[in-house]
Amino acid sequence: MPTVYIVGAGCGDPGLITVKGKELLDRADVLVYAGSLVNPELVAACPAAEKYDSWGMHLAEMTEIMIAAARDGKAVVRLHSGDPALYGAIIEQGDILRKAGVKVVRVPGVSSFFGAAASLGIQYTLKGVSESVIITRPAGRTLDRDRIAEFSGLGQTMVIFLGTEHMEEIFEKVQCPPETPAAVVYHATWQDEMVVRGTVADIAGKARAAGITKTALIIIGDVVNPEGPDYTHSHLYE
16 A cells, blocks of 8 residues: 655654654655754665655645655655654645545654753653643744643643744743743754753843744743752652
């Protein structure tokens, strides 16, 4: 059956792609990849493949390439950044592919929000500090209204995607105390990664002063405290 593999490339460091994802890249005949969001080392790792940068492509154009190649019996990989289940627009792609008689197989990747946690040395869910992680994004061109103000009042860890251009507006909305720890992580796990720490009151200014204007994650919550939050020890190891 004609098949397209939708693969998460990981969040930056090319070593963070899964073993299965790398095996698929190694034998890909056609590679459709998510532009500059994917490390070029991974794109270069399959030199025999026909390569298509999907930046600027319409959905119909992209899926047409994948459908035609799959029907020709070629090994087709659609390479997304991070894990495609987060803001990856894969349902639309999958629907079109399946309607064309093409099987879709998804291979997870390491999301940038996991990469950012590793770079910060934090644990998003920490007993006595935060039992939940809220993943969200701000309103913008493709979203009329967000729930950042509401979510920020819950006292849990927040990870905000696609918000770098709207940092000032985001921190005007949040309802947690101004001294709440916060961080901005640019290009998590890439060689040019940049980590900025601060509080709800000052992090936007610090990130701008560091030159961060795009491709960063915003993390808010007591788990970000660089001195170590006052957590409760887990019963797991007792």
